[in-house]
Amino acid sequence: MAKQPMLKFVTVERDMPEKRAAEQRREDFNEIYAEFAQSKAKEQSGRCSQCGVPYCQTHCPLHNNIPDWLRLTAEGRLKEAYEISQATNTFPEICGRICPQDRLCEGNCVIEQSGHGTVTIGAVEKYITDTAWEEGWVLPIKPAQERAESVGIIGAGPGGLAAADVLRRAGVQVTVYDRYDRAGGLMTYGIPGFKLEKDVVMRRNDQLAQGGVTFELNCNVGEDISFADLRTKHDAIIIATGVYKSRDLTVPNSTSKGVVRAIDFLTASNRKSFGDAVPEFDSGALNAQGKRIVVIGGGDTAMDCVRTSIRQGATSVKCLYRRDRVNMPGSQREVQNAEEEGVVFEWLSAPKGFTEDGGKVSGVMVQKMRLGAADATGRQSPEIIEGADYVEDADIVIMALGFEPEALPTLWDQPELEVTRWGTVMAEFTSGKTAMNGVYAVGDIVRGASLVVWAIRDGRDCANAILNELATPKQVAAE
Ligand code: FAD
Ligand code: SF4
Ligand code: SF4
Secondary structure, X not given: OOOOOOOHHHOOOOOOOOEOOHHHHOOOOOOOEOOOOHHHHHHHHOOOOOOOOOHHHHOOOOOOOHHHHHHHHHOOOHHHHHHHHHHHOOOHHHHHHHOOOOOOOHHHOHHHHOOOOOOOHHHHHHHHHHHHHHHOOOOOOOOOOOEOOEEEEEOOOHHHHHHHHHHHHOOOEEEEEOOOOOXXXXXXXXXXXXXXXXXXXXXXXXXXXXXXXXXXXXXXXXXXXXXHHHHHHOOEEEEOOOOOEEOOOOOOOOOOEOEEEHHHHHHHHHHHHHOOOOHHHHOOOOOOOOOEEEEEOOOHHHHHHHHHHHHHOOOEEEEEOOOOOOOOOOOHHHHHHHHHHXXXXXXXXXXXXXXXXXXXXXXXXXXXXXXXXXXXXXXXXXXXXXXOOEEEEOXXXXXXXXXXXXXXXXXXXXXXXXEOOOOOEXXXXXXXXXXXXXXXXXXXXXXXXXXXXXXXXXXXXXXXHHHHHOOOOOEOOOO
16 A cells, blocks of 8 residues: 555644854845755645645635645655646745735644644645746646737736736736836835845746736826726726835924835835945945844734844844734734844833934834723733833834825826725726726725735736636637
């Protein structure tokens, strides 16, 4: 009888790919985890108990067929594992790297719930598709048949690109418009290389371009081309513009030189990694080298800012968050990585204003907080502790307080585009249909700041809805 490769969770312990030493990773922007060796990927996949009702799959936004690709990996059938993995996920190697697995698939694995340590689903997913790229199994899209219909997609982030992929595979003519010079959205200019190396994103952009997706980069819709013009050019439009308006603080001296926005800081750093000319970085305005940095916020963007500052050579990096560690929105894994790298967290600390010297920020006036009674959702609200204020010295203060949508109906002069009271575009969740005929919306611009995996899910669902809506395919006349 063949040797049983699965159900090894009792005898084999959970193991992640090797993590580089903190001292080493402080020095560069490379990813911090190595790749599994094949034997390790097989061994770790073999820990899965092949649940009849796999909660890992239920809690993956893409409902990836996790038990099947784990089994195939454990059996060494990697090409088949890749085929199954890519059938439901446009960018499996990206999700394997940056999904908050502890809240999604892995956090709901029954092995984790039974105290044996989750199956390392994300690391295996990354391993499968990285191997597929190395082996040449990832091919450019080749539609069986070209169709005459065209779809214009505004925004080349994961939502727009996932939709482009599905539509193009069906032979639809796809043009993606983006105001930046590179595609990828926040995967390119927001998320730092130590979580997601940039060549991983660029090879996906190349794959789409080679498969016939047209990219119109450096094209800001609303400025370089009007939304109304785009509608006349395409049979359908998908809005996938993300959310970029930073939440600011209105406290004394919040406009001082040296108080900067997280997205500007991270974009400058990512551009520098590409080798671009970045004057604001070179001038020191968005460069942490030799400076005392204070980051305000407790989400994943704040974690990316503190860890970027360490790598740029800051003399000290502190993170202020108004609640405690347990109640912070960012991933605990990222906090641990940051602490290992030398970041100091000041929990229960909120900014009351900034001190300045000659128009330049010199510190943060900090109010100490305690957690009060729980609100209706069970979350405890922070309360000020009177008389415990102090000043935290700083040369640069980075505000990482979250993002809001830009006012698209006004920017694009499209009052019929309905938005919610939060300013996100109102769209059906399953199809992305908006109030305007032939106009769809996906990703963060619909959900508010969310996750790459949800943007992929939306993009795929929306593309499938458009394929259903388009009339019987019009064939492109033979050349
Ligand atoms: P985006 O990725 O924001 O892409 C939108 C694109 O639209 C951009 O390229 C923009 O240039 C373009 N655009 C906007 N307006 C116009 C216009 N008028 N004309 C033309 N183009 C336009 N998620 C995770 O899952 N894991 C993480 O670890 C993670 N880390 C993050 C770290 C940071 C710092 C940030 C800010 C976000 C992070 N996220 C993470 C969230 C994730 O990046 C987003 O949820 C996801 O990228 C949203 O995808 P999207 O396609 O909706 O929009
Ligand atoms: Fe887990 Fe994300 Fe992969 Fe789904 S896409 S299996 S949630 S890592
Ligand atoms: Fe395997 Fe865990 Fe998913 Fe069950 S929940 S199928 S053990 S990965």
